[in-house]
Amino acid sequence: MTGALTSTVRRFLDSDIWYKFRRDPIVIVATIIGLILILSSAFAPLFAPHSPFDLKTLNLSDAFTPPAWIEAGKAQFLLGTDDQGRDVLSTIMYGSRASLVVGFAAVLLSMVVGITLGLISGYFGGALDAFIMRVADVQLSFPAILIALLISGVARVVIPNSQHDQVAIYVLIFAIAASGWVQYARTVRGSTLVERNKEYVQAARVIGRRPLAIMFAHVLPNVLGPVMVLATLHIGTAIITEATLSYLGVGMPATQPTLGTMIRIGGDFLLSGEWWILWFPGLALVVLVLSINIIGDWLRDALNPKLR
């Protein structure tokens, strides 16, 4: 087992991807910034100077403190505080945690659904394929944000008020995932149509493997390349969608701030001079999504055999 592992590591270090990665400073910077943001939010309780959820440490008299480098600022609140006296820096750390969880989970869910449907569609073909693809076409004619809005809107009515806060994150994940699976299904279907006719798939059929085993053991590893690129880019979109929904007030509840909720709160005070409440979460969102997108873009080029 260790032999296989070291050979995998060696293959990675010898690979084109690693070589190209080392020669592209923009991607290296994007990766480092992305990692810093992800790690600082993942370990927010360790790094954050304050806990925005601990009501005991909040003091309303600290509200609207400007960033530390401005005259009225306090050193303990580096990026200032919001209307409830929460430290903006800490809230960003905790908030991007929720954003990242929602983003990754939504992408994972839509990947699983999209890949499965795409494989079935491409491998079996026929009426099943036509049905799945027409559903996908119909869904594609609506903007993703509209579908997510619809789902979380319906969930709000269906789910009793007292449970809103607990299930909000799952509803959000489901809503974003439901609006994103189509891309995966289409990409996977297209690649599956190509792979299905290759001789290694026919060899597996002669050996006597069942269709599901062929789809997941043989075809899936060979169609995963474009899917990984799509997924990386989709994480950025999913985070933006989450922020948009939270901004519109149908996303996460106010007690569990995300970058979107922070931007919404900040929006109320932008014109009264407390710009930092909006600016810093907004900046964090832009930098996070930008670095993920740069990595995704680079991955697409690096994995594209035609550009090699």
Added chain:
Amino acid sequence: MIKKSSNVLLEVIDIAKEFDVSKPWLNRVIERQERQILKAVDGVSFTINRGETLSLVGESGCGKSTVARLVCGLYKPSRGSIIFDSVNMADAGADEVQQLRKRFQMIFQDPYASLNPRWRVGKIIAEPLRVHKIATSNADVKQRVDKLLTQVGLSPLDAEKFPHEFSGGQRQRISIARALSSNPEFLVCDEPTSALDVSVQAQILNLMKDLQREFGLTYLFISHNLAVVSHISTRVGVMYLGRLVEVADTKRIFANPQHPYTQMLQSAIPDLKMTGKQRTPVAGEVPNPLTPPTGCAFHPRCPHAFERCKTERPNLIDYEDGGQVACHAVEEKRINIRVAA
């Protein structure tokens, strides 16, 4: 050789495969076109005895690969039956088919496409072992894979590598190892050497012959290369436009071909001794299989064609030396039979 029924491993009776190549329904209605049916294989029958190699030869598009795929169960025949070791494949239940699959395997044409590029060689070769539960423990599987790799002339260390680390000939060896791993009796080889260098072709063919001797394998060998066919086969079947036109022992078919098409193919083999001699060139082209000629499909290209050939389709008739020919001219003895040299 007297044929015993128990000696027959595979019997193919009048199989046909039609592909629907018509345009979508809406286009057909608007353009007022009929459904288009491509008869890739149209009534082919043959038997293969245990331990022998039957080769199917023919030009591109004559349906020889389709026959291979039908025999392996990759396509469902439109008509006819395939009887493997006196079990009719069409009547067999799913479990029985799974049992039979263990006993026949296939080697594919393109060694670059027939191995999953994301799988290690060891896993590729072990797949039939695991699917048919021949070996279940990891140690047992590894031992068998190592043995198979050695048998086909590779090293057990190669099991850790990926297919792209091998050359075409080595990959074909891996394909053969995979095909052999479930201890099959019958191998369908669909042009296994046509993608390889001539020098490597010989190595692979010799390996296949050695393995046949060692394990008593039976081969159905598909090829368009007559030199390869003469090297490996016991009997040869010549196909033309989805039908068998002649079946005979290898020696006889090369020394004394009966059917005009076989004669044409034979005289097209480049040969040093033939230098300067007059040859019968293969005239004309293969007709469009969508609109095959009436009667004998070969009549537009045949120097011996007459009225009957244009209307009546010739059937395979037994010939005195155990061969079979489908030709009116041969039947009526209008072709001068060349005596074996």
